[in-house]
Structures are given as C-alpha cells and as structure tokens.
Amino acid sequence: MLNFDVERFVRIQSGAVGLADELHQTVADALAAGTENLFFLGAGGVTLLTHPAARLLQTGSTFPVHVEMAAELVVRDNVHLGANSLVVMPSLSGTTKEAIEALEFCRAKGAKVVTLTGHAETPMAELADVNFTNFVEDDTSSESYYLQTLLIALSVMHLRGEYDGWTETVAALRALPEQLVEVKRAFEPRAAEIAETIKDEPYHIITGAGSVWPEAYYYGMCILEEMQWIRTRPVHASDFFHGTLELVEAGVSVIVCKGEDETRPLAERVEKFVPDHTEKVLVLDTADFDLPGVPAQLRALLSPVLLATAFERLSAHLEVLRDHPLTTRRYYRRLDY
Numbered sequence: 632m633l634n635f636d637v638e639r640f641v642r643i644q645s646g647a648v649g650l651a652d653e654l655h656q657t658v659a660d661a662l663a664a665g666t667e668n669l670f671f672l673g674a675g676g677v678t679l680l681t682h683p684a685a686r687l688l689q690t691g692s693t694f695p696v697h698v699e700m701a702a703e704l705v706v707r708d709n710v711h712l713g714a715n716s717l718v719v720m721p722s723l724s725g726t727t728k729e730a731i732e733a734l735e736f737c738r739a740k741g742a743k744v745v746t747l748t749g750h751a752e753t754p755m756a757e758l759a760d761v762n763f764t765n766f767v768e769d770d771t772s773s774e775s776y777y778l779q780t781l782l783i784a785l786s787v788m789h790l791r792g793e794y795d796g797w798t799e800t801v802a803a804l805r806a807l808p809e810q811l812v813e814v815k816r817a818f819e820p821r822a823a824e825i826a827e828t829i830k831d832e833p834y835h836i837i838t839g840a841g842s843v844w845p846e847a848y849y850y851g852m853c854i855l856e857e858m859q860w861i862r863t864r865p866v867h868a869s870d871f872f873h874g875t876l877e878l879v880e881a882g883v884s885v886i887v888c889k890g891e892d893e894t895r896p897l898a899e900r901v902e903k904f905v906p907d908h909t910e911k912v913l914v915l916d917t918a919d920f921d922l923p924g925v926p927a928q929l930r931a932l933l934s935p936v937l938l939a940t941a942f943e944r945l946s947a948h949l950e951v952l953r954d955h956p957l958t959t960r961r962y963y964r965r966l967d968y
Contacts, residue, residue: 714741725753826948841894890934
C-alpha cells in the first residue's frame with residue numbers, strides 16, 4: 632500500500648481499543664459520583680469525530696448529552712454545564728488554543744474534564760482531571776477518536792442498562808485494527824483509481840447521513856479543504872434536497888457516503904437522484920467492506936471508522952498525484968489569527 636506503515640497503524644488503533652477498560656472505569660466513577668450530563672467538546676475537526684458517539688447517546692440513551700464547539704462555549708456558556716457535568720475533549724496536538732481555553736472554562740465551572748490526547752506532556756493532557764494519551768497523527772486520528780468516544784458512549788449505556796453485549800463488543804473491537812488493515816488493502820486499487828479520476832476536480836459536493844455524516848463533513852473540511860486546498864460543500868443528505876440539489880449539473884462532482892444504520896435510505900435517495908444530472912458521482916458504501924464475524928449492529932456503529940480508513944487511502948494517493956503533501960499549509964498554525 633502506498634506510503635502506509637501497517638505496524639504503526641495497528642499499534643495506534645490497538646492503543647485506542649486498549650483503553651476500553653480504563654475509559655469504562657472513568658465513566659463508572661463519574662456516574663457513581665453523581666454526574667448528571669455529558670458534554671463532548673473540541674476545537675475544529677476533531678469535534679466532528681465525537682459526533683457519532685454523541686448522536687448514539689442522544690438517540691439510544693436517556694442520559695443528557697450535549698455537543699459544543701470550544702470557542703463558542705467560552706463566549707456563550709451553557710446553563711447545563713456545571714459541577715455535575717462530565718466533559719470529554721479529544722485533541723490530537725494537545726495544544727490548540729481554543730481547546731485549552733474551553734478546558735479551563737469547564738474546570739472553572741466545576742466540571743470534570745477527561746481529555747483524549749495524541750501527545751502526552753501537553754497543556755490539554757496536564758490540565759485535565761483525567762487524561763488518556765494514545766499517540767496519533769493526522770493520518771490515524773479519525774479511527775482512534777471514533778473508537779475512543781464510541782467506547783465512552785457504550786460505557787454510559789452499558790452502565791445504565793441501555794446496551795447489552797459490552798464484553799462481546801470490546802472483544803470484537805480488539806480484533807478490529809487488523810481487520811481495518813485488510814479493508815485498506817482491499818480498497819487500495821479503487822483508491823488509486825478514484826484519486827486519478829478526481830485529482831483535478833476543483834469542487835466537490837460531499838454528503839452522507841447518520842453515523843457517517845460527520846466523517847463526510849470532516850473529510851471535506853479537514854482533508855480536501857485544509858490539506859488539499861480543494862473547495863467542498865459538505866451537506867447532510869436530509870438537507871440535500873433543500874437547496875444543494877440546485878447546484879448539481881453536468882461536470883459537478885458529488886461524493887455520496889453510505890453507512891449501515893437506519894439513515895441509509897437518506898443517502899440512497901441522493902444516490903438515486905444525482906446520476907441523472909451529473910456524470911461525476913462517487914459512492915462510498917461501508918457495506919462493501921468485509922469485517923468477518925462482526926454483527927450488523929456493531930457494523931452500523933463502526934461505519935464512520937470504516938469510511939475514515941478508506942478515505943485515508945484516497946488521501947495518500949491524492950497527495951502524490953497532486954504533488955501536494957497533506958502537511959502543507961498556508962495559514963493554519965503559521966499565522967496569528
């Protein structure tokens with residue numbers, strides 16, 4: 632596989648899954664101490680990686696869950712945030728200014744803050760009440776944070792009697808890193824073909840629904856825009872027919888992301904519409920990826936992980952074909968803004 636270190640990837644994702652027991656205990660301790668609500672909070676794209684877990688809780692649990700952007704929380708506050716709140720904050724670098732300010736803001740209000748950092752000995756790691764560090768970099772962070780926040784969500788539900796099969800789920804997740812390598816390997820030829828097809832496209836409409844919508848949004852904003860300087864229009868599949876459909880015409884690229892949860896028909900509606908109006912349609916369906924022994928219920932929860940792991944292969948080929956390294960920036964962390 633192009634520019635891919637199998638051992639490194641397996642080590643990182645195994646590290647994320649390996650936190651299962653500690654994350655579960657942290658949640659158990661918080662609930663036992665009287666925690667009344669949960670906040671998922673972050674700055675930038677990493678916040679999107681918490682959305683599938685947050686949405687799982689919002690739709691499958693009666694435990695109150697909130698999702699906030701760090702900078703907005705600091706200036707606007709939230710009446711639900713306080714001494715009985717548990718705040719979960721992922722941060723790859725552990726140094727993002729807005730995230731540090733939000734962490735301090737939450738601590739000042741008495742909330743318990745748990746950080747999920749990619750690097751130890753960073754402000755985010757040191758300022759938190761509880762920190763878990765699993766080394767990641769940009770190309771491995773999506774799967775790692777999807778898995779860690781999923782484990783937190785399932786811990787809440789399991790402890791409240793809202794999710795059966797915690798032990799079986801964790802056992803299945805421990806085998807996942809090696810399976811994701813095989814997903815990447817199987818997708819590699821198609822990733823190369825797609826990259827060749829879209830490398831010169833100046834603009835993409837990218838859509839999805841349910842658990843894969845955050846990954847569709849993330850890939851458009853954080854990879855294609857930030858790392859490749861390609862304009863995108865991420866739009867939720869349920870909103871596609873309330874505005875964005877008018878931009879679809881011959882020559883316009885549309886990327887449809889399909890997951891395996893109950894919202895799949897929303898993406899299929901877009902998939903059915905667009906080929907009659909543009910010849911540039913790419914459908915990425917997580918159901919195409921083989922995960923031996925993983926039940927349908929868990930596959931639905933893992934759809935964003937599968938999509939992220941496939942998108943990484945596409946990115947690896949795009950940066951080579953476009954001669955634009957994924958690390959190249961003009962403004963991000965290069966200017967004071």
